[in-house]
Amino acid sequence: MRVAVIQQSNSADLEANQQKSEKLIREAASQGAELVLLQELHRGLYFCQTEDTDVFDQAETIPGPSSERFGKLAKELAIVLVTSLFEKRAAGLYHNTSVVLEKDGSIAGQYRKMHIPDDPGFYEKFFFTPGDAERLDGENGFTPIDTSVGRLGVLVCWDQWYPEAARLMALAGAELLLYPTAIGWDPADDEDEKQRQLNAWITIQRAHGVANGLPVLVANRTGFEASPTGEGGIQFWGNSFVAGPQGEILGQTGVDGDQVLLIDIDMARTERVRRIWPYLRDRRIDAYADLTKRFRR
Amino acid sequence: MRVAVIQQSNSADLEANQQKSEKLIREAASQGAELVLLQELHRGLYFCQTEDTDVFDQAETIPGPSSERFGKLAKELAIVLVTSLFEKRAAGLYHNTSVVLEKDGSIAGQYRKMHIPDDPGFYEKFFFTPGDAERLDGENGFTPIDTSVGRLGVLVCWDQWYPEAARLMALAGAELLLYPTAIGWDPADDEDEKQRQLNAWITIQRAHGVANGLPVLVANRTGFEASPTGEGGIQFWGNSFVAGPQGEILGQTGVDGDQVLLIDIDMARTERVRRIWPYLRDRRIDAYADLTKRFRR
Numbered sequence: 001m002r003v004a005v006i007q008q009s010n011s012a013d014l015e016a017n018q019q020k021s022e023k024l025i026r027e028a029a030s031q032g033a034e035l036v037l038l039q040e041l042h043r044g045l046y047f048c049q050t051e052d053t054d055v056f057d058q059a060e061t062i063p064g065p066s067s068e069r070f071g072k073l074a075k076e077l078a079i080v081l082v083t084s085l086f087e088k089r090a091a092g093l094y095h096n097t098s099v100v101l102e103k104d105g106s107i108a109g110q111y112r113k114m115h116i117p118d119d120p121g122f123y124e125k126f127f128f129t130p131g132d133a134e135r136l137d138g139e140n141g142f143t144p145i146d147t148s149v150g151r152l153g154v155l156v157c158w159d160q161w162y163p164e165a166a167r168l169m170a171l172a173g174a175e176l177l178l179y180p181t182a183i184g185w186d187p188a189d190d191e192d193e194k195q196r197q198l199n200a201w202i203t204i205q206r207a208h209g210v211a212n213g214l215p216v217l218v219a220n221r222t223g224f225e226a227s228p229t230g231e232g233g234i235q236f237w238g239n240s241f242v243a244g245p246q247g248e249i250l251g252q253t254g255v256d257g258d259q260v261l262l263i264d265i266d267m268a269r270t271e272r273v274r275r276i277w278p279y280l281r282d283r284r285i286d287a288y289a290d291l292t293k294r295f296r297r
Numbered sequence: 298m299r300v301a302v303i304q305q306s307n308s309a310d311l312e313a314n315q316q317k318s319e320k321l322i323r324e325a326a327s328q329g330a331e332l333v334l335l336q337e338l339h340r341g342l343y344f345c346q347t348e349d350t351d352v353f354d355q356a357e358t359i360p361g362p363s364s365e366r367f368g369k370l371a372k373e374l375a376i377v378l379v380t381s382l383f384e385k386r387a388a389g390l391y392h393n394t395s396v397v398l399e400k401d402g403s404i405a406g407q408y409r410k411m412h413i414p415d416d417p418g419f420y421e422k423f424f425f426t427p428g429d430a431e432r433l434d435g436e437n438g439f440t441p442i443d444t445s446v447g448r449l450g451v452l453v454c455w456d457q458w459y460p461e462a463a464r465l466m467a468l469a470g471a472e473l474l475l476y477p478t479a480i481g482w483d484p485a486d487d488e489d490e491k492q493r494q495l496n497a498w499i500t501i502q503r504a505h506g507v508a509n510g511l512p513v514l515v516a517n518r519t520g521f522e523a524s525p526t527g528e529g530g531i532q533f534w535g536n537s538f539v540a541g542p543q544g545e546i547l548g549q550t551g552v553d554g555d556q557v558l559l560i561d562i563d564m565a566r567t568e569r570v571r572r573i574w575p576y577l578r579d580r581r582i583d584a585y586a587d588l589t590k591r592f593r594r
Contacts, residue, residue, distance in 0.1 A: 117579065133581065133583040133584035141584045142584060158579070162579075162581075163461075163464065163504075163508055164581070164585050168587055171588075171592050173594055199543075203503045203504050203507060204507045207460075207500050207504030211459070211460055246494070247493075247497045248497075278416075280592070282412045282414065282455070283459065283461065284459075285591055286430040287437055287438045289589055290439075290468060291461060291464060291465065291582075291585055292585045292586055292588070294580070295468050295577070296470070297469060
């Protein structure tokens with residue numbers, strides 16, 4: 001199966017950003033991609049650098065403008081499209097939500113980001129309520145989305161630091177792990193620290209592939225976005241990539257530039273890799289109960 | 298704190314292997330190491346390439362010959378020494394056990410390998426009973442060992458593929474993760490597959506450091522050991538390493554050669570890294586219950 005990961009820089013012009021996404025999606029589809037992954041919150045700037053209440057105006061319902069617009073495009077191109085939206089669920093209740101659109105334009109499913117970060121320049125806890133532990137349909141918040149190209153373990157950004165999230169998706173039969181992301185450097189950090197951060201981010205996501213015998217798709221933002229405070233900003237580090245079920249890098253973009261990363265994934269390899277690396281066989285579920293504790297002391 | 302990881306090739310001569318270990322341990326201590334990690338089952342050949350009942354003669358009790366011999370050495374050199382033994386607990390009941398020896402020569406604690414592999418050439422399920430989920434002292438099998446140089450999250454080889462094991466150690470306050478290991482290549486695999494395997498192994502252990510903000514010490518065996526069947530064998534791939542709490546490689550050996558890897562670890566960095574990468578803060582323990590399931594479908 002041919003997949004595409006799309007990396008782009010954004011501006012404050014939501015319409016221009018969406019037109020750019022559409023152009024890149026069309027390019028991916030024209031080259032045979034059946035599954036296309038967009039980056040986190042691809043409609044606008046990464047707005048969590050400050051806590052500004054006006055930003056809530058950008059939120060939308062699901063279904064809503066984005067799911068309709070990109071659903072129409074998915075149907076036209078006959079692709080499965082993984083989008084990332086700022087969802088308004090109710091007044092005062094917002095989520096960071098990935099919506100997966102089917103080849104017929106319908107909504108295949110959605111995933112509400114379960115782990116919400118909060119650190120200087122990434123004030124997400126102000127904006128996003130974590131996804132429900134148990135959803136209204138009775139499913140766990142970590143539930144993959146069934147599509148015509150497979151069962152997708154869609155997670156979002158900060159989730160990528162949690163082996164628990166990837167494992168729960170794998171245990172529910174996910175065939176791919178997908179991470180729409182918006183992560184970058186604080187320009188004030190030195191070069192060594194920047195490299196450690198980038199490498200840690202690549203390493204842990206490749207490891208989710210290894211631990212679960214699954215391919216991993218990661219779409220990250222690129223470009224510099226100045227902080228609305230006028231001081232500093234975030235240099236999004238790009239480096240979107242696709243890894244195979246042994247964590248091997250199948251393709252990777254650079255730091256800069258709008259890019260379409262096209263990769264052919266052999267979906268039968270998970271079966272072959274898991275036969276010789278059968279980690280699921282030996283999990284000590286009789287000794288894992290403390291994983292649901294905050295701390296063991 | 299200065300730590301040392303020791304990598305060595307072994308022969309069928311148990312006494313010669315132990316003398317070599319002692320020489321390397323003395324070298325590490327003479328250069329200031331306070332904590333020394335040996336590889337998995339360092340007393341002999343990796344005997345799990347076939348299922349031979351005579352091998353059980355090599356097993357020993359704890360306390361027993363190895364814990365006394367290496368305890369005496371730990372006391373003489375005033376180091377904390379992490380060993381790996383074939384333990385006879387009772388007739389017909391054997392474990393793959395790491396024994397940690399204190400600076401005064403006493404046994405600080407032991408860890409019985411919880412995840413036991415079994416694949417061609419690594420028939421460990423024939424020899425080793427998995428460690429108790431709940432030990433006789435009431436502690437969980439994944440419990441770190443308190444020593445004068447810190448709380449050690451000692452795990453063994455196959456455990457290294459399980460994020461759950463590293464997480465449980467971190468949640469119990471482990472300050473370091475340590476993996477005595479015996480892993481290598483099947484010479485029949487092609488070069489690409491060999492590189493994928495080695496890189497997967499390095500990647501997932503670095504990721505345990507990232508996910509938990511902890512340094513990671515890995516001691517692996519080196520050298521070729523022919524199969525007792527006369528066909529094939531294992532080329533142990535060495536590449537012992539130490540990584541920091543962002544998964545950054547602090548030092549790494551090569552494939553071949555008996556080696557002492559000496560690394561200075563800044564034990565205060567875990568605190569600094571966890572302040573800015575506070576993964577423990579955001580774990581969704583309300584949604585993790587299914588981690589104790591074999592599969593979710």
